[in-house]
């Protein structure tokens with residue numbers, strides 16, 4: 001065995017540079033990583049290999065719903081792994097059935113397909129749309145400019161950002177982008193081949209931009225009128241992040257007519273917080289279309305394993321028991337309010353703050369004199385300073401800093417985060 005898989009070189013000196021060297025030599029360099037090597041976490045804090053502590057306001061890009069090293073997740077993992085880790089989808093097992101029931105209850109009448117990532121979940125919806133339109137020869141899916149739907153070939157074709165497509169042509173056929181939050185543009189873009197429209201409830205990678213309630217309601221009417229599927233990507237903005245399970249539920253709260261009409265999309269994808277760090281994805285499909293993908297038409301070896309489902313069930317249980325949807329709503333509103341206060345105090349540094357619940361985007365001013373005009377974007381330069389001050393956050397494009405912390409972020413941790421951000425902003429203010 002040793003001949004086939006040589007032991008990795010021992011990390012003798014557990015320093016950032018040593019680990020970076022391992023990456024430089026052995027890991028495909030698809031990520032421009034920050035100069036931080038993390039070692040452990042607890043709740044909303046993480047420590048790097050040098051023992052420096054950070055408040056994690058990025059949550060592993062909206063993944064760590066219950067923070068780091070959550071003891072209840074550990075217990076669920078240990079207990080389930082003593083019983084059955086993996087079974088394949090050739091057989092039935094209780095955790096997958098129970099999780100599907102719980103998720104459908106949170107969305108609406110329909111069924112769930114389980115997979116392993118957000119991109120894979122979206123691939124499932126693309127296939128659903130093609131199946132739906134197949135008999136009439138319709139296959140096209142309209143998606144939004146600035147959207148993000150994953151890094152697979154169809155995912156990049158669906159994504160409304162040129163940078164993810166560059167160098168990977170020709171694109172998978174059947175995707176076209178339309179301006180976001182523009183109903184008229186959607187109507188005008190329809191062709192006889194259109195089968196579905198796919199949007200994020202809150203664009204994440206596109207800069208934390210929520211869909212307008214009228215836009216979602218209008219898309220629903222348009223899709224009903226033209227016999228199209230209305231699909232939503234809830235990978236980043238779902239799972240209670242906005243204060244409700246799915247972002248459309250939160251966005252449409254102030255529209256009683258939406259509730260009265262029972263607004264639902266026809267399909268919605270999930271991943272990220274669903275497994276809280278255990279890689280998982282899923283899509284929900286509304287009742288009338290729930291059996292369109294029949295036996296043999298779609299699948300994945302690992303999807304919905306007993307282990308993954310036990311973790312996801314535990315996360316749902318804790319979120320409900322500890323009222324974490326309310327926490328996301330209240331702590332998020334407070335955090336956003338504080339950042340808006342900073343924007344008013346330091347307009348030369350923060351241009352705008354937007355978002356819902358614990359999905360907040362802080363847009364930096366166009367020109368911050370302290371930033372060098374080098375190859376690093378303003379959002380990356382800002383986050384480098386946040387690291388130095390003791391917090392992690394996630395860049396979105398060149399100008400936006402995203403706050404996507406654990407749903408159980410405490411009030412005092414939110415205050416710590418605002419304090420760290422203010423210390424950075426104050427130093428950047430001319």
Ligand SMILES: Cc1ncc(COP(=O)(O)O)c(C=O)c1O
Pocket residue numbers: 061117118119120122148149150151200204205233234235236237271272
């Ligand atoms: C809205 C959205 N969809 C899809 C994806 C892709 O998910 P994954 O990276 O799990 O494939 C992401 C990832 O950031 C996302 O934000």
